[in-house]
Amino acid sequence: xxxxxxxxxxxxxxxxxxxxxxxxxxxxxxxxxxxxxxxxxxxxxxxxxxxxxxxxxxxxxxxxxxxxxxxxxxxxxxxxxxxxxxxxxxxxxxxxxxxxxxxxxxxxxxxxxxxxxxxxxxxxxxxxxxxxxxxxxxxxxxxxxxxxxxxxxxxxxxxxxxxxxxxxxxxxxxxxxxxxxxxxxxxxxxxxxxxxxxxx
Amino acid sequence: xxxxxxxxxxxxxxxxxxxxxxxxxxxxxxxxxxxxxxxxxxxxxxxxxxxxxxxxxxxxxxxxxxxxxxxxxxxxxxxxxxxxxxxxxxxxxxxxxxxxxxxxxxxxxxxxxxxxxxxxxxxxxxxxxxxxxxxxxxxxxxxxxxxxxxxxxxxxxxxxxxxxxxxxxxxxxxxxxxxxxxxxxxxxxxxxxxxxxxxx
Numbered sequence: 149x150x151x152x153x154x155x156x157x158x159x160x161x162x163x164x165x166x167x168x169x170x171x172x173x174x175x176x177x178x179x180x181x182x183x184x185x186x187x188x189x190x191x192x193x194x195x196x197x198x199x200x201x202x203x204x205x206x207x208x209x210x211x212x213x214x215x216x217x218x219x220x221x222x223x224x225x226x227x228x229x230x231x232x233x234x235x236x237x238x239x240x241x242x243x244x245x246x247x248x249x250x251x252x253x254x255x256x257x258x259x260x261x262x263x264x265x266x267x268x269x270x271x272x273x274x275x276x277x278x279x280x281x282x283x284x285x286x287x288x289x290x291x292x293x294x295x296x297x298x299x300x301x302x303x304x305x306x307x308x309x310x311x312x313x314x315x316x317x318x319x320x321x322x323x324x325x326x327x328x329x330x331x332x333x334x335x336x337x338x339x340x341x342x343x344x345x346x347x348x
Numbered sequence: 349x350x351x352x353x354x355x356x357x358x359x360x361x362x363x364x365x366x367x368x369x370x371x372x373x374x375x376x377x378x379x380x381x382x383x384x385x386x387x388x389x390x391x392x393x394x395x396x397x398x399x400x401x402x403x404x405x406x407x408x409x410x411x412x413x414x415x416x417x418x419x420x421x422x423x424x425x426x427x428x429x430x431x432x433x434x435x436x437x438x439x440x441x442x443x444x445x446x447x448x449x450x451x452x453x454x455x456x457x458x459x460x461x462x463x464x465x466x467x468x469x470x471x472x473x474x475x476x477x478x479x480x481x482x483x484x485x486x487x488x489x490x491x492x493x494x495x496x497x498x499x500x501x502x503x504x505x506x507x508x509x510x511x512x513x514x515x516x517x518x519x520x521x522x523x524x525x526x527x528x529x530x531x532x533x534x535x536x537x538x539x540x541x542x543x544x545x546x547x548x
Contacts, residue, residue, distance in 0.1 A: 198404070
């Protein structure tokens with residue numbers, strides 16, 4: 149088994165949602181695992197002095213059009229969140245606490261969060277929705293509520309975001325295959341070629 | 349014959365170079381022509397308050413890596429220009445003057461400019477290289493020299509850049525198929541699907 153693929157994302161990222169629906173099967177077809185690592189793009193953009201596409205008036209209309217079209221292109225349902233970008237600290241913290249308990253549970257939860265946000269139009273920013281989604285994934289609601297507010301959980305999310313920044317991540321989704329970085333859902337064909345050929 | 353595809357680009361754009369090598373064949377496979385329209389991204393970025401990827405220190409390394417890898421992915425030679433972005437007012441003006449004389453000649457010239465820049469590592473910013481490339485494409489060098497400095501030619505390039513801005517263009521390559529805008533060489537698969545299906 150070769151090294152796992154790193155999948156770094158923010159739950160509010162539409163293109164990360166697309167990758168979340170594709171990357172595990174793509175990796176498995178080449179005998180790879182995937183390490184899912186949510187981060188917060190807010191601190192990343194702040195550190196780099198950049199802003200999200202939809203925060204730029206001249207790019208916002210095209211961007212939303214492209215979110216919808218890209219999801220359709222990949223055969224995925226898509227609803228543009230009413231308030232966007234969505235603050236994702238709650239589900240990201242819950243992810244890391246769940247991940248410490250059970251990797252498979254954390255993965256189910258992460259899929260649930262993305263789909264709640266982008267397929268079902270639910271507001272994933274709240275602790276209430278986060279806890280409901282954790283319960284839907286099979287977790288104990290009270291345990292998650294305590295765990296996501298634990299200092300170590302908060303520190304883990306900060307550390308993952310800092311580590312991403314230090315590694316050169318400036319957007320999401322960010323994939324790394326054997327040290328090679330790929331930014332954007334539109335790089336999935338290149339990721340696939342890289343997995344097939346070991347580099348090109 | 350359906351409406352032509354609009355291909356809006358700057359000669360200094362690596363992803364535009366990729367599209368320039370692909371779009372005519374893709375269009376022809378679906379019974380379409382392509383309208384090639386060089387613009388200057390400098391005034392576009394200035395008007396929008398944005399900057400090029402390579403002007404952002406935290407994104408420059410990844411961007412150049414992605415230029416090279418994306419060209420390899422598409423089977424194209426690629427040399428990163430020593431001075432980048434390249435000022436492209438000279439070849440863009442020459443293009444419009446040539447286009448007024450002979451569309452096919454202008455197309456050959458445009459291919460020559462892109463390949464000189466990205467396959468051969470030549471400095472396309474100068475009038476001397478522009479005139480040499482025009483001559484290589486089959487144009488009369490003295491006529492091009494006079495034509496590219498004509499006030500009407502200069503105004504044409506300004507007008508095309510202004511029209512692109514007014515139409516919502518904020519980067520290059522920018523493709524429009526039956527009113528649907530696509531930004532980036534990585535949207536070629538979506539353009540192909542659009543041409544196949546008439547929208548999706």
